[in-house]
Amino acid sequence: MTGAVHRLARIAPLAECMRGTRLATTGFVVVTQVLLYAELWRALYAHTAEVAGLDVRQAVSYSTLATLATTARAMRGATGESVKTRILDGSIAYWFLRPVSARRYRAWYGVGEALYSSAWVAAGLALGLVLGLVAPPASAAVAALSAVSFGLGLVVLYYLTLLIDLVAFWTVSTEGVTRFYEFVQALLSGALIPLWFLPGPLAAVVTRLPFAAGVSTPVSLYAGRIAPAGAAGPLAVQVGWCLVLAVLTAAVWRRAGRRLVVLGG
Amino acid sequence: MTGVARTTAGARTRRAWRAAGATGRAGLRERLADKADFALAIVNGVTYQVTVLLFATVVFTRFPPLAGWTVGQVLLVSSVRLLAHAVFVLGFTNVREIPYLIRQGRFDSFLLRPAPVLLQVCTSRFPLNAVGDLTVAVTSLGVCLSMLRLDWTPARAGFLVLAVASGAVLELALALCTAGVVLLRPGSEALFSWLDTVIGSFGNYPLNVFPAVLRAAFTFVLPVAFVAFYPVAAVLGKADTVPYGPALTLVAPLVALVWLGVGRWAWRAGLRAYRRHGW
Known part of the structure; x- marks a missing residue:
């Protein structure tokens, strides 16, 4: 079983690394987007010292980390394994014929995807620290807590993306819903705008939703917006969403398997 | 002889348009197959553009005026960009879907049929998102024009129409350049979303707010500033405030045409070099 797990988790990183062009494009996209957003925030702060309790250095750090987290994840889309594409060409049948269940196959494939995108985030973070775009974490505790939170965020994002993808078992086309x-996700995760820029009551609701668990919580911990002493609550919310979404996706997988439509032939 | 050639060319164009009409209608029927997905696709055009506008709103409300441009004036830059984008989506959005068309094997079948490949790509899927995109763009333009209360002269109205047209042509030209690269170098398809993000996020602001390196990059390398900023400066009579001289506010249509030429060359080079590699 361990061998199978290892081989499944290797698929996504190997597919991404197969072409030098893909790696070069990902590097180009990640670096240019980080630098462009950093310049945009610096330009916006040109005539003001602090907005919503955030100074320019924190804003650039936040923007760099949020851009890294979202861009790196989006990059695996080209080789991404999905129910949607497999349903369209009929190859979804193979998911249900293998010795590994479809659910496990997708999960271990997802582990590989997460590790691949995390490698880009780590490389981007190292570069950001060297270039002075990202402030170093305030303490070892902050670094450790934000790493744990980032990991939990990856799990939440995996389940959310999977739930949307599983809709294809019922609708075939998931373009609209995706x-x-x-x-x-872009709006409520804090990827586009830091959530504390939103009006108070709205921000209070949004930070408790699973979307925020993906980007906003780990980045807020890193940037010092959530103090290590107050981290237990947000981390518990993340763990809670992991559990709820795990139960929910397991139930959807069971139903999906019972109503599989195989197109083509 | 010339007459015969003209008739043939005319017949070819008519045949191409008939084919485009038929595939367009088939595309619409395909999108209508799932009613919920159909409705969401329209809503999506609205929601995506709303996120862009929301970001801009946060910027306007939380930060001081941008480089001497009022909120209404900056909103006109965003609105013209949105409208140009909506026009591009209406006709050519499927150029960005080429990686998926290749993956599904449909692109290869386009190469074998007796109709222009670009026409087949553009009509391969009905651009439902355009409905939402247009709605947001027209609303946003209406709101900002009522805020600005400009004196409308034929020249000013003409500049506005030209600004939208050249913005749409520029987006098409850049999409064709990207398509050329993607056909030539498999694995580079992420450039499509990169282009969308860069134009969508950085085409909304007066160029003056950016540091010198970005001003130069968005003017002379990737012409993001010509999609809306420079021509809108002409509409607003702010030509004397733009970087690199007021003449640039008048040349957006020319820049768009030059880039369209480059895009056409890149597309043809990409088509010639395209080999099915598998994914």
């Missing part, structure tokens, strides 16, 4: 999810 793009709608991407909009909600």
Whole structure:
């Protein structure tokens, strides 16, 4: 079993690394987007010292980390394994014929995807620290807590993306629902705008949703917006969402397997 | 002889348009197959552009005026960019779907049919998102024009129409350049979303707010500033405030045409070099 797990987790990173062009493009996209957003925030802060309790250095750190986290994740889309594409060409049948269940196959494939995107985040973070775009973590505790939170965030994001993808078992086409999810994710995760820029009551609700668990919570911990002493609550919310979404996706997988449509032939 | 050639060319164009009409209608029927997905696709055009506008709103409300441009004036830059983008989406958004068309094997079948490949790509899927994109763009333009209360002369109205048209052509040209690179170098398809993000995020602001290196990059390397900023400066009579001289506010249509030429060359080079590699 361990061998199978290892081989499944290797698929996504190997597929991404197969072409030098893909690696070069990902590097180009990640670096240029980080630098462009950093310049945009610096430009916005040109005539003001602090906005919503955030100074320019914190804003650039936040923007760099949030851009890294979202861009690196989006990059694996080209080789991404999904129910949607497998349903369209009928190869979804193989997911249900293998000795490993479809659910486990997708999960271990997802581990590989997460490790691959995390490698880009780590490389980007190292570069950001060298270039002075990201402030170093305030203490070892902050570094450790934000790393744990980042890991939990990856699990939450995996389940959310999977839930949307599983809709394809019922609708075949998930174009609309996927793009709608991407909009909600971009808006409510804090990837686009730090959530504390939103009006108070709205921010209070949004920070407790699973979308915020993906980007906003780990980045807020790193940037010092959530103090290590107050980290237990946000981390518990992340763990809670991991559990809820795990139970929910397991139930959806069971139903999906019972109503599988194989197209083509 | 010339007459015969003209008739043939005319017949070819008519045939191409008939084919485009038929595939367009088939595309619409395909999108209508799942009613919920159909409705969401329209909503999505709205929601995506709303995120962009929301970001801009946070910027306007939380930060001081941008480089001497009022909120209404900056909103006109965003609105013209949105409208140009909506026009581009209406006709050519499927150029960005080429990686998926290749993956599904559909692109290869386009190469074998007796119709222009670009026409087949553009009509391969009905651009439902354009409905939402257009709605947001027109609303945003209406709101900002009512805020600005400009004196409308034929020249000013003409500049506005030209600004939208050249913005749409520039987006098409850059998408064609990207398509050329993607066809030539498999694995580079992430450049499409990169282009979308860069134009969508950085085409909304007066160029003056950016540092010198970005001002130069968005003017002379990737012409993001010509999508909306420079022509809108002409509409607003702010030509004397733009970087690199007021003449640039008048040349957006020319820049768009030059880039369209580059895009056409890149597309053809990409098509010639394209080999099915598998994914």
